[in-house]
Amino acid sequence: MIKRIGILTSGGDCAGLNAVLRAVVLHAVSNKGWEVIGLHQGTAGLMARPVSAERLDPYTMTTVLLRQGGTVLGTTNRGDPFAFPMADGHTVDRSEEVIEGYRLLGLDAVIGIGGDGSFQILRRLAQQGGLNLVGIPKTIDNDLGLTEISVGHDTAVQVATEALDRLQPTAASHDRVMILEVMGRDAGHIALSAGIAGGADVILVPEIPYRMERVAAKIDDIKRQGRNFALVVVAEAVPTEAGDTVTRVHVGGKATYGGIGHHVSERLAALTGAETRVTVLGHLQRGAPPDARDRVIAQAFGVHAVDLIAAGKFDRMVAWQNRRVIDVPILEAIERNQVVDPDGTLVHTARGLGISFGD
């Protein structure tokens, strides 16, 4: 019999996490009569002593949370408990401490809101410690399998589209080629959707190999047809023509993508003589208030996750397919990672509109 559940956000934040949280608390507390404990900073809250967590009550779950980006619980995309980084640089296995944290709180189940990396860790913890886990997919990259959409993706696309809306007038005013670098770790979904929505001339995604001469030819074509500006969207995971990914290393040694836009800009300027400028959209895609679709998906997922726990169905991830919420094995969602299909509808649409992929 379920009495108390935990909920945590893990991995990179995105828009819609607080809306999930609110939905879970409203349904679990008001309709099921359970207690909901919010766990701080992903699994780090369960590792801390005393455990870092708070009871979440429906009256604190105001509609402000629906509109608020980020996660009020905090999150982390460092600190894998199976290889936890210590101050002196070595790593230790602290998984048993996380499992003990779950027991100390007297949890009967835990909802993990995460992407593929987080789910791998949470499943391992669940298997090792016998934890009852339900997953809710969130990732601006939208690369989890078996769900058409994950929380946060739609808002990221919206932000990138709005960036193109703002770049177009200044590009036209100055006769420039504007390059917009968007996020998407190893998947070009944000670039593809925003590029179509925002009227890009070129979209570069890691799934479709390109040649810079082809991109330059497209820019020259546009000029010949009498248009004085162009918009190019490039996904951060696109490699250089030499096949190198462009990354930056941060404090703690973590590398993230970033900088391919500048490479594209320099090469295009050299090949076409066009004046180019680069905008790297970065974390603006993550911190925005959730758009309407993300709020709807987030809340549908939250309610279904509670229903799954009530039904005793664990190791399942809620998913969106064919206009409804269903649930699938977490493992399959991780294994069936979805990148852009070069033969898929959206690539076909873009080509039909004359958008170049540089191939």
Ligand code: F6P
């Ligand atoms: O996976 C989500 C994501 O935003 C990627 O699109 C991006 O490459 C990465 O996280 C950035 O990570 P960080 O938050 O460490 O900068």
